[in-house]
Amino acid sequence: MHGGVIVTGFEPFSHHIRNISQQVVDLLSTESISDFKISTSILTVDESGSREVSERIDSGENIGAVLHLGFSENANEILLERSARNIFHMEIEDNSGRRIPSGKISDGKPIFETKVPINFIENYLSEISKIRWNDDAGGFVCNETYFRSLQSSSSMQFPIVLFAHLPDERVLPAEEQCRIIISICKSLNKLLLA
Numbered sequence: 001m002h003g004g005v006i007v008t009g010f011e012p013f014s015h016h017i018r019n020i021s022q023q024v025v026d027l028l029s030t031e032s033i034s035d036f037k038i039s040t041s042i043l044t045v046d047e048s049g050s051r052e053v054s055e056r057i058d059s060g061e062n063i064g065a066v067l068h069l070g071f072s073e074n075a076n077e078i079l080l081e082r083s084a085r086n087i088f089h090m091e092i093e094d095n096s097g098r099r100i101p102s103g104k105i106s107d108g109k110p111i112f113e114t115k116v117p118i119n120f121i122e123n124y125l126s127e128i129s130k131i132r133w134n135d136d137a138g139g140f141v142c143n144e145t146y147f148r149s150l151q152s153s154s155s156m157q158f159p160i161v162l163f164a165h166l167p168d169e170r171v172l173p174a175e176e177q178c179r180i181i182i183s184i185c186k187s188l189n190k191l192l193l194a
Helices: 020-028 047-058 120-124 141-153 174-193
Strands: 005-010 038-043 065-071 078-081 083-085 111-113 131-134 160-166
Touching: 005 020, 005 047, 005 141, 005 174, 020 038, 020 065, 020 160, 020 174, 038 047, 047 065, 047 141, 065 141, 065 174, 078 174, 083 141, 111 141, 120 131, 120 174, 141 160, 160 174
Parallel strands: 005 038, 005 065, 065 160, 078 131
Antiparallel strands: 078 160, 083 111
């Protein structure tokens, strides 16, 4: 039996008063899903936050899947990220004041791709119109977090790790995004049981 799905969001950063990923995680934490366990966590927007889940994976915690949520100012729909790159390209400071304009996140591979199959959307989420694959997790803490989690899980079957960039709530209301995230979590659970 897998250890359920962890869904993470980020606290506000830069000039943003709120972060849609935190709002969606907060809404999700009030939902009752009986099929499997969902636990939630709000990550800090800094190096410590980027390492939180990868350290849990490295410690051997029983986790079935990880769904990281982040905010993308330019998104018009929910973007499922195919991969994370081993690069920093921080145009602004994170919440600790750290700004790394270039360089590697860690030694090792230049890119890690999610184990979620490419036909995931069409097989499990075809009824949702506001979702698509994307291949640029950016160069900020979102990409760093995703990269660290993918790297930590790369040599094992579980957890499956996925990152979703969320649009602003004016594009897609938080409640609707939460319903889509629940559908994604249920679909990840089906993958784990396949």
